[in-house]
Structure formats: C-alpha cells, structure tokens
Amino acid sequence: GDSVTQKQGQVTLSEDDFLFINCTYSTTTYPTLFWYVQYPGQGPQLLLKVTTANNKGISRGFEATYDKGTTSFHLQKASVQESDSAVYFCALVDGDTNAYKVIFGKGTHLHVLP
Amino acid sequence: GPKVLQIPSHQIIDMGQMVTLNCDPVSNHLYFYWYKQILGQQMEFLVNFYNGKVMEKSKLFKDQFSVERPDGSYFTLKIQPTALEDSAVYFCASSLGGRRIMKQYFGPGTRLTVL
Numbered sequence: 211g212d213s214v215t216q217k218q219g220q221v222t223l224s225e226d227d228f229l230f231i232n233c234t235y236s237t238t239t240y241p242t243l244f245w246y247v248q249y250p251g252q253g254p255q256l257l258l259k260v261t262t263a264n265n266k267g268i269s270r271g272f273e274a275t276y277d278k279g280t281t282s283f284h285l286q287k288a289s290v291q292e293s294d295s296a297v298y299f300c301a302l303v304d305g306d307t308n309a310y311k312v313i314f315g316k317g318t319h320l321h322v323l324p
Numbered sequence: 325g326p327k328v329l330q331i332p333s334h335q336i337i338d339m340g341q342m343v344t345l346n347c348d349p350v351s352n353h354l355y356f357y358w359y360k361q362i363l364g365q366q367m368e369f370l371v372n373f374y375n376g377k378v379m380e381k382s383k384l385f386k387d388q389f390s391v392e393r394p395d396g397s398y399f400t401l402k403i404q405p406t407a408l409e410d411s412a413v414y415f416c417a418s419s420l421g422g423r424r425i426m427k428q429y430f431g432p433g434t435r436l437t438v439l
Contacts, residue, residue, distance in 0.1 A: 242426060253328065253415050253430030254367070261426075299367070303426060311357070311369040311380060312428060 212237045212304045216315035224323045229287040231318045233274075233300030236281065241302040243267075243276050243283045244312070248297045254314075257298070295322045326350040328431035330416050331398075336437045342404035345434045347416030349399055356399045357417040357428060358391065360384060367415060373399065411438045 213236045223229060235243065242261045246254035258267035263278035274285045283300055300315040329348040337343050349356055358370040371381040373391050388407070393399040399418070403410055413435050417428040 251432060253417070253432050255430070256427055259426070310426065311372060311382070312359075313369065314359075314367040316366040 212241070212302060212313050214300050214302055214313055214315035216300050216318050218318045219316070220319045220321065222321045222323065223290050225291055226289045227322075229272075229285070229290045229294070229320065231285040231298055231300075231320070233283045233285065233315060234281050235283060235300070235302050237302060237304050239304055241304045243274070244299075244301040244303070245272065245274055245283075245285050246299040246301055246314070248299065248317070250296075254299055290320070290322045292322045292324050295320055326353075326429050328416055328418055328429050330414075330431035330434050332434060333432065334435045334437070336439065337406060338439050339408055340405045342402065343406055343436065345401040345403075345414050345416075345436070347399040347401070347418075347431055349416070349418030350420070350429055353418035353420050353429070355419045355421070355428075356391075356393060357419075358401050359415045359417065359430075360412045361415065361433070362412045370401075370414075406436075406438045408438050411436060 215234045244259045245257040247257045248254045258269040260267040260276040263276050266275045272287045274283050276283055297317045297319050299317045301312050303310050331346040356373040359367045360370050361367040369382050370385045372379050390402045413433040415433045416431045419428045
C-alpha cells in the first residue's frame with residue numbers, strides 16, 4: 211500500500227542553520243504530496259503541497275520538490291529560526307475520489323536552539 | 325484562520341465503557357475525518373464522512389467505532405465498548421471540498437486514556 215517514510219525522528223539545529231528533512235514515498239499512482247507542521251497543543255497545519263511531479267512547493271521560507279524519479283519530497287529551509295521548532299510531517303494523498311485520506315509519515319521533531 | 329475544535333481535550337475511562345469524542349468542524353465544511361495517533365507513532369486515517377455517510381474507513385475503524393453528525397452539529401466518534409488499545413490521541417479534521425481543494429483543517433486532538 212501507499213506509505214511515507216521519514217527516518218529522522220529528531221533534528222536539533224541552531225538559529226540560521228540550514229534545514230533538511232528527508233522524506234520518501236511509495237505509491238503506485240500519482241499522489242499529491244504535503245508537508246504539515248504541528249506546534250505543541252495544536253493539530254497539524256498544512257505547510258505546503260505539490261500536486262505535480264517535478265514541481266516545487268514554497269511557503270514561509272520552506273520549500274520541497276516532488277521528485278518522481280527518486281520518489282522524494284525533502285523539506286528544506288535556508289535559515290531556521292527558533293519559532294520553527296515543531297514537528298514536521300510528510301504526507302501524501304492518493305486515490306481519485308473526493309472523500310480522500312491523508313497518509314502521514316512518522317514526523318520529525320525539529321528543535322531550534324536560540 | 326478557520327478552526328476545528330475538539331471536546332474534551334483529555335478523557336480517561338475504564339475499559340469496556342463507552343466514550344464519545346466531539347468535533348466542532350469549520351462551519352461551511354462538508355467533509356469530515358478522524359485520525360488516530362498512538363504515542364510515538366504516526367497519525368493514521370480512521371474514517372471519512374460526507375453527506376451523512378461513511379465514504380471510506382480503514383482497518384483501524386473497528387466494529388466498536390461509529391461516527392455521525394446529527395443535524396449539522398458536532399461530528400462525533402463513538403467507541404463502544406472501549407479497549408486498552410484504543411488509548412491514543414484522536415484528531416478530527418474537516419475540509420470544504422474533496423480532492424479538488426484537498427486542504428484539511430485539523431483540531432488539536434483529544435487524548436483518550438483507557439484504563
């Protein structure tokens with residue numbers, strides 16, 4: 211079945227460091243890919259999404275490119291801030307019906323030190 | 325932005341009891357979802373609901389689970405009877421459109437502890 215893999219459980223950086231969170235996916239069709247961010251005490255919020263292979267999604271300084279060849283959708287940010295500390299989930303939607311489901315990765319906990 | 329509310333934020337019950345988790349979705353949304361997250365594991369889809377009907381459910385959505393949204397009020401997840409393995413955080417989500425829009429708004433979750 212469809213799946214999303216995030217191998218990094220936790221990432222600790224200092225402010226202004228470069229962020230790279232690895233995500234790979236597995237599906238037999240053409241999914242839409244997402245990154246969600248979850249702050250403490252809140253539900254996940256959509257950060258960015260990409261519907262078409264080889265396109266890049268950009269939001270709030272974060273970017274991710276949907277690479278069909280490597281089945282990857284890594285999240286990057288050039289310079290992180292302490293306020294970026296949160297859990298980041300890679301996710302995909304498959305299927306072609308209106309009542310869809312989101313398949314989430316395990317999440318990567320980003321901790322940015324001041 | 326639009327907010328999804330979940331009531332209660334925490335619930336502790338004894339195994340075998342019934343529990344109802346309540347979700348107040350975004351007011352004009354049409355599609356509703358429940359997800360389950362066991363501590364330290366990924367969030368997993370349980371069920372989606374549209375126009376008064378379950379459209380799709382996962383294998384985690386056991387026979388003891390049911391959902392409804394009577395008269396446009398809360399979207400509820402009922403578990404009867406509960407089991408120890410039902411302990412988790414349950415997230416509700418809603419969306420205006422289906423696949424065409426594809427943006428779900430999530431609530432903050434209800435932490436359910438079954439003793």
